[in-house]
Amino acid sequence: MFRNILIPTDGSPLATLAVDAGIAFAKDIGAKITVFTVTEPFDLVSIDAEQLASTREQYEALSEVHAAEILSAARAKAETAGVPCKTDQTRTHDIYRAIVRKAEDIGADLIVMSSHGRGGLGALVIGSIAAKVLTHSAIPVLVYRKK
Template identity: 80%
Template sequence: MFRNILIPTDGSPLATLAVDAGITFAKETGAKITVFTVMEPFHLLSIDAEQLASTREQYEALSEVHASEVLAAAHGKAQAAGVSCDTDQARTHDVYRAIIRKADDIDADLIVMASHGRGGVGALVVGSVAAKVLTHSTIPVLIYRKK
């Protein structure tokens, strides 16, 4: 049923568990995957501790290294599981739109992603990327939540 799965990740522990679950699901269904990460541009006003402690150049260099490491780790896991895997990354403020656009671009028939379940001020200020993808995607979305 599923042949092409997009797995967005930010490299967080929960997102990494979702990548692992997506790889397992893809192996069981014979699907190929694309692991995708979106780096947010540097913000002068931010609640992200990494951005508050860095200059624009430092932040962008560090985020590039982080994205490469996250994608390489996911690619290695997929290869070890025998799952065909592509990787890609983007830099934009509109994370959920980038995810949906990537899913459309690769003709994905499923998006597998984590939901961090932010609450309080974090949810009000940042919003939930997973909720926005769920709301705006025409492609089925499987949300991974930690047990």
């Protein structure tokens, strides 16, 4: 049923667990995967510590290195598991839209992603990328939640 899985990740510990679970699932069902990361652009006004401590050039260079490390680690895990894996990254503020668009562009039939389970004020202030992907994607979404 599922043959082409998109696994978006931000490199956080929970997202890494979701990548691992997505790779294991893909191996079990004989699917291929695309691991995808979205980096937010530098903002002049930000509460992100990485942006506050950096110039635009420093932030963009560091975020490119970080994204490459995330994708390289995922690719290595997939190769070890024998799962065909592509990787990609983009830079945008509209993270959930980038995920949905990427899934559509590659013809994914499943999105596997983590959810940090923020509720209440945290969800209102920060928002939930997973909830937005669930709301806006016509493609099935498997959400990996922290236990």
